[in-house]
Amino acid sequence: MIEIFLSSLILGATSLFSRVVVWMPGGIRTRWLPWLQAVAVGLLVGDSLLHLLPHALGSHDDLSEIMLAFVVGATFLAFVENVVRAHRSDGGVVAPAARMTLTSDFIHHSVDGIILAGAFLASRPAGYAALAAIAIHEIPREIASAGVLVSNGYDPRRAFFLSLAMAIAVPAGALAVAATLPSEKSAALTAAFAAGSILYVALADILPAAWLKAAGSARWAPAIGIATGVVSMWLLARGEQS
Numbered sequence: 001m002i003e004i005f006l007s008s009l010i011l012g013a014t015s016l017f018s019r020v021v022v023w024m025p026g027g028i029r030t031r032w033l034p035w036l037q038a039v040a041v042g043l044l045v046g047d048s049l050l051h052l053l054p055h056a057l058g059s060h061d062d063l064s065e066i067m068l069a070f071v072v073g074a075t076f077l078a079f080v081e082n083v084v085r086a087h088r089s090d091g092g093v094v095a096p097a098a099r100m101t102l103t104s105d106f107i108h109h110s111v112d113g114i115i116l117a118g119a120f121l122a123s124r125p126a127g128y129a130a131l132a133a134i135a136i137h138e139i140p141r142e143i144a145s146a147g148v149l150v151s152n153g154y155d156p157r158r159a160f161f162l163s164l165a166m167a168i169a170v171p172a173g174a175l176a177v178a179a180t181l182p183s184e185k186s187a188a189l190t191a192a193f194a195a196g197s198i199l200y201v202a203l204a205d206i207l208p209a210a211w212l213k214a215a216g217s218a219r220w221a222p223a224i225g226i227a228t229g230v231v232s233m234w235l236l237a238r239g240e241q242s
Contacts, residue, residue, distance in 0.1 A: 008174035012167035014138040018146035022156040034218035036147025042229020044202035050237040052195035060188035069189040073196025094153035097205040104201040105166040111194040113173025137236040
């Protein structure tokens with residue numbers, strides 16, 4: 001239990017890399033935000049379809065149940081966004097895309113904790129391998145997600161602290177698994193649910209916001225940024241399988 005908890009804290013600490021967005025000088029940050037936002041779309045799409053969904057399919061042999069959980073995850077986020085848009089209290093300063101990104105981050109971190117704990121319960125080497133693999137793909141995602149928060153209305157410092165706050169879901173998810181020992185099927189369905197919810201946020205919220213900022217020198221940001229994010233996640237997924 002202690003080993004799982006400490007490893008989950010290390011994994012959650014990857015959120016500290018979101019500090020990069022705060023350190024950027026104002027002018028540089030303004031130029032890079034459209035690119036970070038586009039890369040975030042690619043990273044999330046890749047994370048959903050090349051990391052979480054394959055993990056779910058590899059842990060559960062009923063394709064129909066996995067895909068149903070995937071669709072339910074996307075549909076659930078549509079309801080969440082309905083609530084977010086109906087109860088905005090910031091005077092329109094923070095775009096729904098930023099709040100939906102935070103929701104997606106919390107769900108994603110929870111699933112990371114679940115996968116990490118499940119790997120440790122299988123064996124110690126598997127646990128440390130999962131820790132390394134997840135941490136490596138989390139670093140660019142954290143930086144890009146913080147860029148989405150800033151680009152859609154949050155102050156850079158607040159975006160950083162909110163990113164850290166969402167990371168509490170990693171140890172929460174890991175400890176929940178260690179305490180309850182859910183079945184492999186339950187963990188697989190949870191991963192599929194998260195994959196659907198993350199894909200929804202990437203395509204329904206962040207991508208439209210990225211297109212709004214695609215002008216001037218950033219006019220190619222959506223296409224190039226998304227391709228960069230997807231390829232990065234594909235390479236990381238290949239690395240995990242090797």
